[in-house]
Amino acid sequence: MSNHLISLNQVCAQVYQDYLMSDLNWQIEQNQHWVLLGGNSSGKSALSQIILGQAEIISGELTRHTKQLACISFEQQQALIEAELKKDDADILDVIAEGTQVETILFEPNANQPLDLDLADKLTQDFEFSPLLKRKFRDLSTGETRKLLLIKAFINCPDLMVLDEPFDGLDAKSAQQLQQTLTELSGKISMVFILNRVDEIPDFITHYAYLKAGQIEFSFAKSNQAAYEQLMQLLHLQTATLTIPPADAPVSYSINPKQALVKLTQAKVVYDEKVIFDKLNWQIMPNQHWQLTGKNGSGKTCLLNLITGDNPQCYQNDIWLFGFQRGSGESIWQIKQHIGFISNQFHLNYRVSISALNTIISGFYDSIGLYNQPTRNQQKIAKLWLELLALSDKQDTPFNQLSFGDQRLLLIARSMVKHPPLLILDEPCIGLDEINRQRVLALIEKICTSGTTTVIYVNHHAQDKIQGINQFLAMEDYQSY
Template sequence: MQLVDVSVTIHNQTVLKRIHWHLPAGQSWLVLGTNASGKSTLARLLAGDLACTQGRIEDPIHAAAWVSLESQQALYERELYRDDTDFMEQLDDGTPVSALLMEIAPWSDQHDRLVTVLHLAPLLQRGYRLLSAGEGRRVMLARALLAEPALLILDEPFEGLDSASRADLHRILGELIEQGQQLVLLINQLSDRVVGFPYLALLDQGALLFSGAMPADIDSVWQQLLAIGRPMPELPPRQSAYQLDQWPDHQPLIDLVDGFVQYDETYQFRSLNWQLRPGCHTQVRGPNGCGKSTLLGLITGDHPQCYRNQLQVLGYQRGQGESIWQIKKHLGYVSGNLHRDYRVSGNVLTAVLSGLTDSIGVYQSVGGTETALAKSWLALIGLADKAQRPFKALSMGEQRLVLIARALIKQPPLLILDEPTQGLDDFNRFYVLDVVARILAQGPTTLLFVSHRQDETLACITHSLVFEPDTSGRALFRIRQG
């Protein structure tokens, strides 16, 4: 395949600029780029999912498979479209993983091998909508490999994976290269680099800065690219209307007594007695699928079993007549699930403003003060020039930055960040964490934080909740407090 003077324009914006790139058969490439560099657009070109606006593609590879956050979202939306809950006496959990794999090919030894290699056996009978982001990513990779593509394109495949799954995927990709599978791996973090890729392409702001043999000094090349970063402006003012006036330090923001989540006869976890007090910033850790996001869903009210638990959030007992808006008014929240479900039309500015109305989209009038506040947050995350662009027209990394601004706009008393930096490049990851640290340092905001990355933590975090396998057999996981 060869890209000759290729440019791509989307929504009147040039995303790729005069790309010249030759991919001989059998060559595997690592593509490294920052957020909004054009990586996903390039992946869509290679996969045949998008046509170029200018230039030409010679000898395209027709048998290409593309695994990305976008393709995972597309499968999720297909599952939502097929939701038969209204016609059943129970919730429709979606297509079982085993059926999703057999959509690609009849069951064979290859299925068995991938189930073993990707640790899919416990998931085979589970509906797709019950999977965590990391579990869903492994299913997407299995589906792609079952198609036996001539070219396998992996766009940010490590996002949302725990450390064990990341190590497994590194090993799997190395083995695929040794077996002759042609790969294009697109990443925005140098720590995701896989040993064994002989060629590198460096992409920034739609331009191909470098393509050729993997340089020995890739670390310094990447650092030079990140040096383009922006300075840190002042934080926008804290919004008094969303604060908790005179909240006592001894009164917990969250109080869960004998907490549990149960599916049929199986407990995900049980017997959790936990309080989150003001200023006790807490990190939640554990492997993919252990229930971290489920626990946060109990707190935010997005998981139906919150009403089966003895749970108080911000002084309100769940299920005792409280309005979800009474609680969400004082919450800021970002997660993979929120990103997945943020599917309404609307521009970037509206998406940030929706953090003030605690809705997906804005359905009431907002004043000039609120609009100015949203614009100041967009300036802080470096997207002021994209305020009027459709939210869905942004790259996945830019969308995540917008949803982070949505969560932070109130500088709320309780801030819940569930894998907030998913899809962000190295610069934006640490920039966002720096913004969060400044918010925590200057006001009464308490953080509940989830991240799989070992280098993502904040010095102010003093407490932890750690999900571990429950060897007693009473539940799948137990939760250790520290």
């Protein structure tokens, strides 16, 4: 049998609707572990689609000598969520769709390979996942969903595993556990990593590949120190001066500097008799920037959704927002006009085909999609944001045809475009390469010092600190054990 698990020989392939990769020559051998690096839209995820057999081979030869392939990616996570959402269509039959139980998804039989139940038992304990097995899938947080997919992939006993940003959405403890698990299984499974963060590269990696504009620019073994130094130079960011585009004047609201933007008193969220958090008192004053911390499932997103009104329990709590008491007759738009927002769940829900330019403009109207005729000034401002994010050449590209990283940048710009009094950034840097991650962090720092916007920032990476954020709320302080 060939030592090559995957072999690409002069392959030209069509990926997605309009992404073409050509002249691909690459081999993955047994006991090799690769990391694919490069900027957003460089072709990293597209290359993974090719080796997974999810692209149209136009010419050349792709051969696979694998018994079982596994993949972890944002797209896979999104597909599983959308499959669950389709079950809601059962309401046309007057049936309440309860959703699939987590353990049903985890232990779905594999026709090609028996599941490793001993490993399943170990990993559910290692990732503190056992208490979630009886839960409904749709009740899992983003990080908990990622853990489910990881454990499911491992226990299916693959001989090759593609991991596209596997650490995204995991808290620090879970990310550390994943690094340990990957190391333990690296002797049995060959792995291909797609990573934007150099600091997440596992120690056992044997080979690097750098991609640019749909091409493998170069690849080399880890032992080639000269090539490694060249790669680090390519990834190094030369920080440019950033100027935030102006707001669309005039704004239709004013903020009292002595009045809390947000005030929660004894806040509590409960799901299926499980208390997510309780007795939470929080007051956010203008220009008081906060970082929200806590492990996966601790209730960070639940808390933010109380503020945005996307959690129905917001009406069961004592919440004041911008001078309105929640549930006192205010409209959802009276609240949303004051807020800019980006999160993993919002990204998943933004399933529209409008252009990149109109995606940013939709932030002026707090809509998913664009249903208003924008002003010339709004178009001008949105184009300035595209220029700032180096996406001007994709102005007319449909949102759903862009790479995940480019989509993320657009949604961040959308959240900031109206210079909202309150900007909620729930893990904004997920899916961004090193250059764009640093660019976004610098943008957030600029926003913090602008004097017009208060920031709430959620992040699992200690190195992604924002200068100007000096208030901290730890969700662990409000949980019952």
